[in-house]
Structure formats: C-alpha cells, structure tokens
Amino acid sequence: MTSQFPEARPRRLRRNASLRSLFQESEFTLNDLVLPIFVEEEIDDFVPIKSMPGVVRIPESKLAGEIERYARAGIKAVMTFGVSHHLDNDGSDTWSERGLVSRMAGICKDAVPEMIVMSDTCFCEYTDHGHCGVLHGHEVDNDRTLVNLGKQAVAAARAGADVIAPSAAMDGQVQAIRKALDEAGFSQTAIMAYSTKFASALYGPFREAGGSALKGDRKSYQMNPMNRREALRESLLDEQEGADALMVKPAGAYLDIIRDIRQASNLPLSAYQVSGEYAMIKFAAQAGAIDEARVVRESLGAIKRAGADLIFTYFAMDLALSGI
Ligand code: PBG
Ligand code: ZN
Numbered sequence: 343m344t345s346q347f348p349e350a351r352p353r354r355l356r357r358n359a360s361l362r363s364l365f366q367e368s369e370f371t372l373n374d375l376v377l378p379i380f381v382e383e384e385i386d387d388f389v390p391i392k393s394m395p396g397v398v399r400i401p402e403s404k405l406a407g408e409i410e411r412y413a414r415a416g417i418k419a420v421m422t423f424g425v426s427h428h429l430d431n432d433g434s435d436t437w438s439e440r441g442l443v444s445r446m447a448g449i450c451k452d453a454v455p456e457m458i459v460m461s462d463t464c465f466c467e468y469t470d471h472g473h474c475g476v477l478h479g480h481e482v483d484n485d486r487t488l489v490n491l492g493k494q495a496v497a498a499a500r501a502g503a504d505v506i507a508p509s510a511a512m513d514g515q516v517q518a519i520r521k522a523l524d525e526a527g528f529s530q531t532a533i534m535a536y537s538t539k540f541a542s543a544l545y546g547p548f549r550e551a552g553g554s555a556l557k558g559d560r561k562s563y564q565m566n567p568m569n570r571r572e573a574l575r576e577s578l579l580d581e582q583e584g585a586d587a588l589m590v591k592p593a594g595a596y597l598d599i600i601r602d603i604r605q606a607s608n609l610p611l612s613a614y615q616v617s618g619e620y621a622m623i624k625f626a627a628q629a630g631a632i633d634e635a636r637v638v639r640e641s642l643g644a645i646k647r648a649g650a651d652l653i654f655t656y657f658a659m660d661l662a663l664s665g666i
Contacts, residue, residue: 368647372416372666376460377658380551381405381446382425393547394617395624397656399425406453415662419458421507421654422446425553426468432476433465437493444501451502460534461503463494464510472556474510474563482563487512492522499528509536511563516583534612537580537588538599540567544592544618551617573599574606581607592616594641597648604649612652613645620656
C-alpha cells in the first residue's frame, strides 16, 4: 500500500541541515572535476578573457607554476587547449614533436607528475581557417583529418599526456586514434571521446578564449541540438570504436542526453559545462541577479544527478579554493 498524506510527510527529512545532508542523494567533489585551461605561446603575461570573467590565457612560460598552484589547491586533472601562433591549412603544429600540443603536455607532467593531463585533440586553434580538420574546398575532409588526428594523438601521448580527448567531431575518430596509439606503442593511453558534441551557441566565449579564426559554423560535423536519438547513437558508436570514456557537451541544457547515455552504456561518462554556461552564471552574478556560489553548486550537482561521473568546468579552481 502506498502511503499518502497525512501519513506521508516528506518534510520530516528536511527539518534541519543534518537530516538534509544525511538524505542527500547526489554529491560532487574535486575528484570529479577537470579544469580546462588555455595556454598561449610567445606571450609574457596572463591575458584576461573578457567574455569569461576570471578566466585567462596562460603564457606558456608560466604554465608550470600554474599547474603547481592547481595541484596545491587540490585539482586532479586539467584539459589543455593551445592558443597557437603557428597556423596553417592543416594544423600541422599539433603533431610536431616541438609543437604547442606536445610542449603543453610535457610542461604539465614535468611540473606535477600526478596531475592527470588530458590533451584536447583537434585542429581549430591551429588552422588558418578555424575549422576542426583539413579543409577541402568548402568541406572539412573527414578521412584526411583522421590521419592527422592519429598523428596528433601520438605526439601528445609521447609528450606525456595521460588522456587523449578528440573534439573534432569526425566520424571514426576514436577508432583512428586508438589504432594510431596502439601502433606507436601507447596502448595504455586512454581516450576520452567528445562522443556527443552539439553545434551549440554556448561555445561563443570559447571562440574568444581560443582566438578562433572561424567564419561560418561547425554544423556539418557537430550535432544538431534538437536530436535525442542521434545523440545516443553518436556515443554508442564511440563506445564501439574503443573509447574509454564518453562525454556530453554542453552539459546543463542536455541533462536528458546525459541520462539517456548513462542508461545505455557502462562506460564512464563526463559532461562539459562549456564557456557559455560559465559566462551566463558569471554575468548574472555580477549583475546581482543570482548567488554565484550557490548556482555553481546547483548546476554541477544537477549534472551529477543526471548521471555524469566527471565534469569539465571552468569553476573547478574557484571550487577548489573555496573548499568544496
Ligand atoms: C573545439 C572545441 C570547442 C570547445 C572545446 N573544443 C569549441 C567548438 O567546438 O566550437 C568548446 C568549449 C567551451 O565552449 O567551453 N574543438
Ligand atoms: Zn575543433
């Protein structure tokens, strides 16, 4: 028999803070968070990103010190994005052993060996046209891009990256990277696939952060935000291709997708709270409309509740310093 009011009184378990915390169902800790960082070569000072208050481009020369500071605060993992001054049609700097992708991984691992370094694996910050792969006429050439993704992944792994995180949204990218890594002797390097990546307007501030040269959009390779079945299919394809972990991006507006994938796969699942989600919270708080700390905790808690194991968030360092 199901009890109803007046027997059922859910408020009994909400009467004080001790009861509420005892019966809380979801929680996140620093162990669940990954801090995405932007590293620019050939600059001397930190550059604030106007559309992401509190986030800066880190000069390469100050990266080691920053990684040490994050580790002291309790950050366990970072994701590196390079801001390159060496752009070309294919993004060839990414697979050079002396290129920015390799240098970032090496600097981070040398500074703090136990810091988990995830190498964002794409080309849009290294191509002169700003697309995430090789441009052939007006189209991004999927299969030629796969070859380059394999080369970039091997370079990053050789430089010490723990996790390769392909975000180019090319078909077959996980399979191509797994094969390239294994053939080069990096069978222990993991792949965190950006497996369900939507063509979202919420990436707006990231384009300033990364200094993107893109004209146009990425709708021919990233997903239509209105598609739920396809979102599940994309992640399951990456599981079949050999991904070690899956991702939904963006996070907050896609909690239904996180839940769908959580139920359909046993792989670890991450969610990326993207630049626009960060900016909306920051600017609303600056305007006095919301309490920033509470909204940050609520937004990340909701992502966990939906089923994410890990969360990529630009708030990770704020949370570490405020002592979650
Ligand atoms: C590019 C990339 C993007 C982000 C991560 N990798 C932007 C895009 O796809 O246009 C977005 C991150 C963010 O907005 O915080 N491969
Ligand atoms: Zn890209």
